[in-house]
Amino acid sequence: MNNNSSIDQSYTHLEIKIPLDPSANERLRSAVLSRLHELYGDPLPDAISDRVNAELDIFYNYFYSSLFLTYQKLVNCINGSGLPYYLFSSNGASLICYALGMTLVNPLPAHYRCASCRHTEFSNSADSSDCGLILPEKHCPLCGALMVSDGNDLPIEFFLGLRYDKTPYLALAVPHAMSDDAVSLLERSFSVTRKDPRDYKFPMEEGFIFAYLDIVPTDSDPESEMLWRSSSSAPSASSASLAPYEMTNARVFEYLSRPESFACYLPYRDDVQMIKSLLAADAVSVNNISDLSKICGLINSVNWFGFILPSLKSGAVDYRSTITCREDIFRTLVAHGLDSETSYRVMEMTRKGRAASILADNALRQQLLSHDISEDYLTSLVNIRYLPTRAHALELAMTVYRNASENVQG
Ligand SMILES: [Zn+2]
Structure with a gap:
């Protein structure tokens, strides 16, 4: 879950006990392939079939098929309500989840x-290599x-x-007044147990x-909540079915460029304060979904936000090229020739706010410096207490866009 202190309030931690079903692997495979064939044709292009087969193997090895079929039911249940x-x-980093x-x-x-003949082409453009939504x-x-x-x-x-050993889980931010409804809905529909919020140990059975x-109940203004509540609670509304590649309306981005508008679509007060200070100082501009995700x-x-804000405000740093998610660190280190094991470890320790402790290891520090990673960059890492994944940032951006587009004409 997001580590913002504002979110650290009275949330409900639910555990769902799922029987391992011998048919789950086949059911998962068939559901996933059927959707991918709809989108990309049959047979799938090699790059897509390689990716999905590799993911399916991991899911089978870790007995995740039953788990993710249940997560899918949970998400469908919430969507349907x-x-x-x-x-x-x-989830966005998994083709199976997608x-x-x-x-x-x-x-x-x-x-x-x-969408008509299912021809697929991967982009060669280095510029947009990490975001196909703005091609x-x-x-x-x-x-x-x-x-x-x-x-x-x-x-x-x-x-x-x-090593594919991270515990997958979901967290939902819901309007404060509706958090009990959400919990009861899940208790009625699934065999769930309320747990101690700090207990994330997977029992062995x-x-x-x-x-x-x-x-996780939100703490945003009830009036702001009404805006995203009214728009996202109508599953038949056009915005609820908007696909990411349809999120291109310049009027929505223009609307979100106004601090008081953007603030209405964020679930937490801390986020609201941050977006207001970024937009009021012209430290960022919102032109497309990629900008929005950053x-x-x-x-x-x-x-990190507080640390980098003065540089963003003065124009010394462009927000599009600074660190905005974990993967930015990994990619920077790999691009400087560091091996993926080391790069991943530095990324993970940084996003947990523990860069200072690993950088106290002089051998690691020297290794980074010898790959032309600057002292300034290491100082940046030390000033980070938490970073979201890029998948999470994209998910949030898409939810903000969908909710905001309901309130923009044309
Ligand atoms: Zn075609």
């Missing part, structure tokens, strides 16, 4: 797909239809860890696997 929510998760409809974030590399318009070379662009280039390691879900990452970065 019309309860407004913000999802906190890194295919199961548990996230709008597509983890494949940037690409175009034709220029393109017509299908086979049938002439306007193609859909998508993909955010998120490896599965950013969801399950370098033969034949079962355990899922975790947190319901801004959402920044306001969820504990301590």
Whole structure:
């Protein structure tokens, strides 16, 4: 879950006991492939089939099939209830989760797909390599239809860890007044147990696997909540079915560029203060969904936000090139020639606010410096207490866009 202190209030921690079902692997595989074939045709392009097969193998090895089929039911149950929510998760780094409809974030590399004949092309453009949502318009070379662009280039390691051993779980931010409703809904529909909020230990019980879900009440102004509540609680409304590649309306971005407007769509007061100070000082501009996701990452970065804000305000640093999520650190280190094991470890310790302790190890510090990582960069890492994943930042940006677009004409 997000580490913002504001969220650390009375949330409900639920545990769901799921029997391991021998047919789950096959059911998962068939659900995932059927959705991917709808989008990308059958047979799938090699890059997509390689990715999905690799993920399926990991899911089988860790007995995750039953777990994720249950998570899918949870998300469907919440969606079907019309309860407004913000999802906190890194699901977007999993193609399986995307295919199961548990996230709008597509983890494949940037690409175009034709909704008409299902022709797929991966983008060669280095500029937009990490966000296919902002690729220029393109017509299908086979049938002439306007193609859909998508993909955010998120490896599965950013969801399950370098050794695939991270405990997956979900957290939902819901309006304060509706948090009891959310808990009762899940208690009625699933076999859930309320747990101590600090207890994340997976119990070991033969034949079962355990899922975790947190319901976290928001602390935003009730009036602001009404705006996103009214828009996201109508599942039939146009915005609720907006796909990420449709999130291109300049009027929505213009609307979100106004501090008082953007603030209405954020679930926590701390986030509201941060967005107001960023926009009021012209430290960021909101032109597309990629910008929006970087801004959402920044306001969820504990301590780092305050540290970098003066440089953003003075124009010394461009928010698009600064650290706004964990993966930025990993990619920077790998680009400087560090091995992925070391890069991942530095990223993980930094996002937990423990960069100072690992950088006290002189050998590691020297290794980083010898790869042309600057002292300033190391100082930046030490000043970070928490960083969201890029998948989470994208998810938040898409939820903000969907809610805001309900209140923008045209
Ligand atoms: Zn086509």
